[in-house]
Amino acid sequence: MKRSACLIFNPVAGQGDSDQDLAMIRAILEPEIDLDIQLTTEDSCTDDLARQAIERGVDLIIASGGDGTLSETATAVVGTDVPFGIISRGTANAFAHALGIPDTVDAACKVILQGVTRTVDVAYCNGHPMVLLAGIGFEADAVERADREAKNRFGILAYILAGVQELRAMENFDVEIETEDKIIKATAAAVTVANAAPSTSILAQGPAGIIVDDGLLDLTIVAPANRASAIAAAFHLFQTASTGNAAERNDIGYLRAKQFKIKTDPPQKVVVDGEILGTTPVEIHCVPAGLKIFVPSVEEEKLPEKLEGLPNLIVEEKEKENG
Numbered sequence: 673m674k675r676s677a678c679l680i681f682n683p684v685a686g687q688g689d690s691d692q693d694l695a696m697i698r699a700i701l702e703p704e705i706d707l708d709i710q711l712t713t714e715d716s717c718t719d720d721l722a723r724q725a726i727e728r729g730v731d732l733i734i735a736s737g738g739d740g741t742l743s744e745t746a747t748a749v750v751g752t753d754v755p756f757g758i759i760s761r762g763t764a765n766a767f768a769h770a771l772g773i774p775d776t777v778d779a780a781c782k783v784i785l786q787g788v789t790r791t792v793d794v795a796y797c798n799g800h801p802m803v804l805l806a807g808i809g810f811e812a813d814a815v816e817r818a819d820r821e822a823k824n825r826f827g828i829l830a831y832i833l834a835g836v837q838e839l840r841a842m843e844n845f846d847v848e849i850e851t852e853d854k855i856i857k858a859t860a861a862a863v864t865v866a867n868a869a870p871s872t873s874i875l876a877q878g879p880a881g882i883i884v885d886d887g888l889l890d891l892t893i894v895a896p897a898n899r900a901s902a903i904a905a906a907f908h909l910f911q912t913a914s915t916g917n918a919a920e921r922n923d924i925g926y927l928r929a930k931q932f933k934i935k936t937d938p939p940q941k942v943v944v945d946g947e948i949l950g951t952t953p954v955e956i957h958c959v960p961a962g963l964k965i966f967v968p969s970v971e972e973e974k975l976p977e978k979l980e981g982l983p984n985l986i987v988e989e990k991e992k993e994n995g
């Protein structure tokens with residue numbers, strides 16, 4: 673019997689041709705999966721569409737759109753044991769990048785068909801499910817500035833432009849961070865708590881590598897003294913993300929914990945998985961193994977290899993051993 677899935681599809685996400693994207697998704701998935709296609713509208717509650725489908729007993733939930741659609745759908749799937757498929761068609765595609773899922777429609781569909789799942793941690797921020805990260809201060813303002821119209825016109829540039837604008841108006845705030853075993857007070861320009869993060873979320877990159885199934889959250893504090901230091905700190909974080917070495921500057925701090933209570937003076941905006949959630953204070957705690965997602969099978973990853981050009985080269989493929 674075919675598996676059943678609810679496909680939640682945002683027809684206005686990203687800059688691609690959504691009719692063509694939907695046709696491709698149907699062509700790849702429908703031979704093996706019965707699709708109940710739900711198109712989102714400007715005012716539809718995407719999470720409710722997913723919740724109702726789960727109540728109807730669908731085998732999987734698939735979301736296709738930008739990070740907004742994916743994060744709203746994820747809130748309904750968290751804690752349900754229903755596997756979640758991601759077909760990313762947005763601007764930044766942070767979900768796909770953070771979770772190691774391809775960001776092209778056909779490759780993402782193939783991952784779902786392969787059926788390999790992985791259980792990852794999630795978190796709750798003031799009771800709201802969070803798969804990626806919470807940004808307090810700087811990042812929150814940058815997200816608010818990258819509006820729909822700008823994203824349509826400039827794509828990923830909209831986020832960068834918004835970030836640069838924000839950098840000019842950077843203001844520090846006092847922060848108190850309480851974990852399960854300590855209280856930290858400092859001055860900061862941005863505080864980011866990540867469960868998972870793509871390397872482009874540079875403000876989350878204090879620690880070397882964020883692990884999505886370790887039962888812990890990674891907090892990064894960025895506290896540059898002036899605009900020049902802010903740019904240098906941003907560049908340093910960009911490097912930590914690309915090299916895998918932890919940050920070493922004095923104006924960057926990081927720690928891991930199961931939970932964080934964060935207060936700021938003055939109150940700061942909070943963005944969770946790309947959407948403005950409200951303002952500080954926040955309480956964020958990790959829920960180990962809270963979400964089951966489709967991921968590429970390990971065999972699919974091409975191991976680095978270069979043999980061409982060796983003298984007298986012969987390569988024979990062996991038959992695959994069982995197990």
Ligand SMILES: Nc1ncnc2c1ncn2[C@@H]1O[C@H](COP(=O)(O)OP(=O)(O)OP(=O)(O)O)[C@@H](O)[C@H]1O
Nearest residue numbers: 682685686712713714737738739740741762763764
């Ligand atoms: N049919 C629709 N018409 C207009 N707006 C819609 C429609 N469906 C969803 N939306 C709006 O799209 C927003 C979510 O967009 P989403 O994040 O999926 O795409 P995006 O903005 O292109 O991606 P990214 O966040 O990566 O830039 C929601 O705010 C929702 O109100």
